[in-house]
Amino acid sequence: MLKDITLGQYYPVNSVIHRLDPRVKLLGTLVYIICLFVADHVAGFIFMTAVLAAVILLSKVPFSYMVRGLKAIVMLLVIAAAFNLFLTPGEAAVTLWKISITWAGIRSALLMVFRMTYLIIGTSIMTLTTTPNQLTDGLEKSLGVLNLVHVPVHEIAMMMSIALRFIPILIEETDKIMKAQMARGADFEKKGLVNKAKAMVPLLVPLFVSAFRRANDLALAMEARCYHGGAGRTKMKPLHYQKRDAVAYILLAVVMIVSIAIAVVW
Amino acid sequence: MGIIEAKDLVHEYYRRDEEGNVESIETAVNHVNLTVEPGQFISILGHNGSGKSTLAKHINALLLPTEGSLWVDGKDTSVHANELPIRKTAGMVFQNPDNQIIASVVEEDVGFGPENIGIETDEIWRRVEKALTAVGMWEYRSHSPNRLSGGQKQRVAIAGVMAMEPKCIILDEPTAMLDPDGRKEVIETVHELNRKKGVTVILITHYMEEVVDSDYVYVMEKGSVVMKGKPREIFSQVEALKQYRLDVPQVTLLAHELRQAGMDIPEGILTREELLEALCH
Numbered sequence: 001m002l003k004d005i006t007l008g009q010y011y012p013v014n015s016v017i018h019r020l021d022p023r024v025k026l027l028g029t030l031v032y033i034i035c036l037f038v039a040d041h042v043a044g045f046i047f048m049t050a051v052l053a054a055v056i057l058l059s060k061v062p063f064s065y066m067v068r069g070l071k072a073i074v075m076l077l078v079i080a081a082a083f084n085l086f087l088t089p090g091e092a093a094v095t096l097w098k099i100s101i102t103w104a105g106i107r108s109a110l111l112m113v114f115r116m117t118y119l120i121i122g123t124s125i126m127t128l129t130t131t132p133n134q135l136t137d138g139l140e141k142s143l144g145v146l147n148l149v150h151v152p153v154h155e156i157a158m159m160m161s162i163a164l165r166f167i168p169i170l171i172e173e174t175d176k177i178m179k180a181q182m183a184r185g186a187d188f189e190k191k192g193l194v195n196k197a198k199a200m201v202p203l204l205v206p207l208f209v210s211a212f213r214r215a216n217d218l219a220l221a222m223e224a225r226c227y228h229g230g231a232g233r234t235k236m237k238p239l240h241y242q243k244r245d246a247v248a249y250i251l252l253a254v255v256m257i258v259s260i261a262i263a264v265v266w
Numbered sequence: 267m268g269i270i271e272a273k274d275l276v277h278e279y280y281r282r283d284e285e286g287n288v289e290s291i292e293t294a295v296n297h298v299n300l301t302v303e304p305g306q307f308i309s310i311l312g313h314n315g316s317g318k319s320t321l322a323k324h325i326n327a328l329l330l331p332t333e334g335s336l337w338v339d340g341k342d343t344s345v346h347a348n349e350l351p352i353r354k355t356a357g358m359v360f361q362n363p364d365n366q367i368i369a370s371v372v373e374e375d376v377g378f379g380p381e382n383i384g385i386e387t388d389e390i391w392r393r394v395e396k397a398l399t400a401v402g403m404w405e406y407r408s409h410s411p412n413r414l415s416g417g418q419k420q421r422v423a424i425a426g427v428m429a430m431e432p433k434c435i436i437l438d439e440p441t442a443m444l445d446p447d448g449r450k451e452v453i454e455t456v457h458e459l460n461r462k463k464g465v466t467v468i469l470i471t472h473y474m475e476e477v478v479d480s481d482y483v484y485v486m487e488k489g490s491v492v493m494k495g496k497p498r499e500i501f502s503q504v505e506a507l508k509q510y511r512l513d514v515p516q517v518t519l520l521a522h523e524l525r526q527a528g529m530d531i532p533e534g535i536l537t538r539e540e541l542l543e544a545l546c547h
Contacts (some may be wrong), residue, residue: 010370012408133374165370168412214365221366224326224358225426226350226382236377236390 011128017059018129021245022138024252029126031252035259036115036122041266044259045114051255052118061128069124070117077116084109127164134237136161140230141239154230162218170211177206267340269434269466270325270356272300274334277320294320296489297334302468304433307460309477309497310470312486313511318470321486322438325468326358339433354383357427361439363419364411372414372422373398373407379430390429397428400463401455417448421455428459434466435459441473449473474501475515478536485510502534517541 017025032051039048056063088105095101127135136157143153178188181202188199277295280288294317302308312318323329324336327343339355341348357379360366369375373394380390398404401421411419420440427435437456441449453469453476460467469476477483483500485493487510493500500507504514504522514522521535521544531544 010410012371012410131374132370161370162368165368169364214362217360217362217365218368220323220328221358221360222368224328224353224360225379225430226353227378228350228382232384234381234384234390235387236374236381236394238387 010131011061011065013060015058015060015129016244017055017125019242019244020129020248021239021241022130022134023142023239024245024248025126025130026135026138026142028248028252029123031256032122033119035255036118038259038263040111040263043266044262047259047262048118052122055125056121059125059129061125065128066121066124069120073116073120077113080112080116081109084112132161132164135164137235137237137239154233158230166211166214169214170207173210174203174207177203177210267337268301269304269339270300270302270468271337272298272321272324272334273336274299275321275324275331275336276333277317277324277329278332293489295324298486298489298491300484300491302434302466304466305460305464306482307457307467307480308469308482308484309480310468310484310486311472311474311477311500311512312470313472315488316486316510317489318486319438320489322358322436322468322470325356325434325436327352328358350383354430355432356434356436357430357432359420359423359427359435359437359440361442363416363423363443366423367411367419367426370410370412371407372403372409372411375411375422376407376425376429379426383430393429393431394425397425398422400428400459401425415448416444417451420444420448420452424452424455424459428463428465432465434468436468436470438470439472440469441471441476449476472512474507474513474518478515485512498534498536501536 020028035048035051039045056066085101085105086099088102088108090102090104092100093103093106130138139160140153140157143151143157147153182188186199186202188203190196190199275295275298276293279292279294281290281292283289296317298317298321300321310318310321320329324331324343325338327338327349330344336343338352341352341355343349343352367375368378376394376397377390380393385393394407395404398407401424403418403421403425406414406418406422411422414422424435424437424440435456440456441452444452456467456469457479459465469480471477478497478501480497483493483495483497484491485500485507492510493503493506501514501518504519507514513519515536517538517540518535521531521541522533525531525533531541535541535544
C-alpha cells in the first residue's frame, strides 16, 4: 500500500514535457487547477479530458503510474462523494426510506469525483516529469520577488526539495519498521479507530527517531560540501526560456480562455 | 608541513543535564598528533568509540578542537574565515550513502558541491563529467539514486566530493553499510583516485582488509593513537591488534598461527601470494 504513493516520484524519460521549463509547468499546473474548478458542465469535462490526455501522451509517462497515486485517496473520494450525494438539498431523484438522493447531489458528487481525480493525476504529472531540483529552482525563480519582503525563498525551496527526495526513503523505512514490528507481534490490522491509532505508535516513534538521525547526518553532509545558504550559489542547470516554453505559455492561455468560454457559454 | 597536521588535538564532548550544567565530560580525541603528506593514502583504524570519526570531522572543520590545533593545507581550522576554504580542500564522504545524497538525480547531486562554492555553469558540467567518469558512474548520470546499489551510491557520493576538486578526501567508514561486493567497489575506486589523480586519501575504517594497501596506518583506541606505521609493521603485531579488538586479515592470522606453531614464516604477511611464497620456500 505504501508503494502506491507516487507523489514526488520523478519518472526519468526524455519527453517534451520533461524538457519544459519548470516555471511553465508550475504555472501550467495552476492554470489547470483553475480550469478544473471553472469547468462545471459535460463540455468542460470533455475539454479537460482532452487536455489531460494530450499532456499524458506528450509526457511519455505510463498512465498506470499516475493512476497509482489515486489508490491512496479512494476512501477520501468515496466519503466526499457520499456526503455530496446524500446531503445536497433539492429535487429528489430517488428516495429510500428517509434518505433521498437529489439530482443536484448526483451532479455535485460527480463533479467532486471528477475534480479530485483530475487534480491528483494532473499534479502528479508535474512531479513525475520534473526533478525536485528543477521544481525547487522554478519555485525559487518565480517567487524570487518575495525575497524583497524577507521571505527566505531559497531556504524554503531547499527544504521542499529535500523533503521530496526523502519521501521514497522514508516510505521504504516505514515498510521495514512495520515488518520488524510485525515480526515481534505488533498487529496493524486491528479494527476500530482507537486500536488503529494505538497501532501507529510503535511505527511512528522509531520512524521519527530515524528521521531526525537522517536529518542530522544530511545537515552534516551538506555542510561538509560547503553549503552555506543561497548566497553566492551558482546553478548547474540555470533556467533559460526556450522557444517551446513560449509555445507552452500560449497553449496555456488558449486552454484557459477556452475553458472559461465553455463555462460562460453553457 | 604536511597537507594535514594535527598537534596535540583534543576533543571533549560535554554531556549536559536539562539546566545546561555539565554532567560529564567525555574525551573522544586525546592528544593526537598526525601528519599527512600530499598524495599519501592514510588509514585510521579503530573499534567503535575509538574516536576515529570525531577525528575525521575535525579535518573538515565540522568539529573544532577543544585543545591543540589542526591545520589543513596550512590553514588553522579554528579560524572561522578558513571554514569554507578548508571544506573545499578536504572533502568528506560519510557512512550512510542515503543520508548524504541531496538531489534526486545522480548528476545534480554531484553538482551540488560545485554550486555551493560558486563555480560557473559550464565548469560545473565539466567537473561533474570528470568526477562521474573517474568513479565509473557516468552512464548512471540521469538515474535516481534510490535505484542504485549501496556501492554505486557511495561512488556517487565520492564523485560529489571529487567534483569540488579537493586536494584531500576523508572517508568516514564508507563501507560500513555495504555488502562485500560494494566494499570492494568503493575501496578500488578510492585507490584509483589516489593513484591516478594524486588525491590524498584518509580512510577511516574498522575493516583490516581495506588498509593493507595504504601507505601509513594509524590505530586508535579510546581517543589516542596507540599504533602507527606501515601496514606490514602494524600487521606483524597480531597480539597487540587483538587487544584493541581489531581482526587481522585471515591470511595474516593464518601465517601468525603457523609461526606460533613453529613454522619458519616471516611476520607481517599481508596477501595470499606472500604466504604461498613463504610456504614454498
